[in-house]
Amino acid sequence: MNAPATLPGGPRPSPASWWTDAEPLECVASLPEAPDVVTFSFQSPSGALFHFLPGQFLTLELPVPGGPLLRTFTISSSPSRPTSLTITVKAQDGSIGARWMIDNLVKGMTLKAHGPAGNFTCAGRPSRKLLFISAGSGITPMNSMMTWLYDSGREMDIVAVNCARRPSEIIFRQRMETMASRMEGIDLKWVVSGPDPYKPWTGYQGRFNQLMLGLMAPDYLERDVYCCGPDAFMQAVREALTGLGFDMERYFQESFHPPAPEEPAPAEDVVPDEESRAEVVFASSGLSARCNETDTLLNVARAAGAPIPSGCTFGVCGACKTKKVEGQVHMVHNGGITEDDIEAGYVLACCSHPIGKVVLEA
Template sequence: MSAAAKPRLQFWTDTEELECVSFLPEAPNVVTFCFQSPSRALFNFDPGQFLTFELPLPNRPLYRTYTISSSPSRPTSLTITVKAQADSVGTRWMFDHLRPGMRLRAIGPAGGFSFVHHPAEKYLFISAGSGITPMMSMTTHLYDSGRSMDIVFVNCARRPSEIVFRERLEQMSTRVTGIDLHWVVEGTDPYRPWTGYRGMFNQLMLGLMAQDYLEREVFCCGPEPFMRAVREALAGLGYDMERYHQESFHALPAEAENVPDDVVPQGDNTAEIHFALSGITAKCTETDTVLSVARAAGLVIPSGCTMGICGTCKIRKAEGQVHMLHNGGITDEDIDEGYILACCTNPIGHIAVDA
């Protein structure tokens, strides 16, 4: 076949829906859903990034953000691994209704939580529960590269049966010498012996698992109390926190992007938002967010985390002054081009947005 006749690679973009092709139970209340592009396009993303899914609930679409658990080194399919909590709505819908053949709209990929932005010779991946998903993606990508690696992989779970991806990670670690696995559980399973770590992750465990932790680039993902404990443990041991990276959909106020002090929303000041594409104008106060006003007016603006992290609710501001306090979900370039995040933007007086 001549060079001119060779087929060109096609990569998926979020203008095309994703088709569910299979699902696999991983652990109690944990399922991996596998997707392909209906056009058979390949997937290209940074290991550790996430997608925001539009879930067709009966009343109105629900937007939920999930980390991609597969690796771009295996580009013919894409997986997300989700855990249903007691109060889950979107994830529970997926468990009960999402089946092979169904198609969903997904927005992304997005996020900067990836080793590709922080290359290092040694990594320390620390996770809890379903926070293991970006670590699985990054570890698989490094494993598939065929190059030597040095990863200390720590995952914490309630009990051994709830460790997600345990068998797959242990299989990879038997094939290479650069994946050092450590499991930490709070309790054991009946009639099954456990010889690993028990209790809550702490400084002593860290020293036993990775004596050279000061030399490693740290990535952490899990519930906010867990990540806070990890941060405090590392900081207390003199770790350079500039080399600490975490993925969370719970905002850290101290890390929020600042805005000028002279533009502060006032609860007793009235404001007005004109939604240009819908032709709706709504009265509000300056402390209302664009997203909350849109919802009250019956408009749907896709949103995920609602804390300025995921970037799903990015829309263009056509006119007016706003106050935006985000947590990394929008770039300076986007802001310069007039975009805002509806979930964390307050109108100052009259504004107009493309929604």
């Protein structure tokens, strides 16, 4: 009988020999990705293969001074490459777990892990038109899902947007561009806050907004959206999509923390409901109109014949600024109005939706 083939880290397992969290992970390599960002590769000491869904996460027990520290990280590798598993960590200001890993985790060390877990995955969902929106290290589940789809060899239609502070801080840029160069259907969009010193940047620059979304993926209404990044970033993406009438049943976001349903949402987080009716009163014109909460004030004004000027209709130019006398609106703008104007009661009609009854000065 021939001896079993071997793999780095142990013998080749049988198809049923999958890794479970009863066994520790062994660090076999580390790779710097960007400033304060490192990818760690793990294998199982027994040589078992890894089985998980692309986009899922693991919780690691880190032996930091003072006792084990539990930290959750998305798996950045793909289950289509099951001989190893990678975790990509970014050390933010004040990081304890990620900083310990970058400074102390070396080849040969083992860590106890729990999981995999999580339902942030495109696996099992029917849509073939996907929109990935991420910021910073939020790109890690996108890399896992994109690699999984790429390895399948099947036709795909992915628009992937990632936001970073500088081009040099874009994680997995070269890896994703290699996949995009070898297979049609992967459209990459990078957004940075500013360029690197002495290096020109010709791509998107600034904060991600509705206008960028329309330019990057004009057919975004036809896509499933997967979002991952800092909480404030994901909230901004949710508000942008809601303001554009996106079907939020097709929106998925990564979160390691369950929501707290017992806490009511604050008033400013109220969003338009497509099944709810609203009324807009134009005080100066003596006009009023019934509408849906998903209608913009500008569209209602046009239908009613109220004189509200407009320009870009994307919340950038500020031409449709009008005074709100009473009521509540949901507004997602792109810089066309100042905080002082908002505090004074002004709204941009093109990107504001009425919640219940709203009275405008127009």
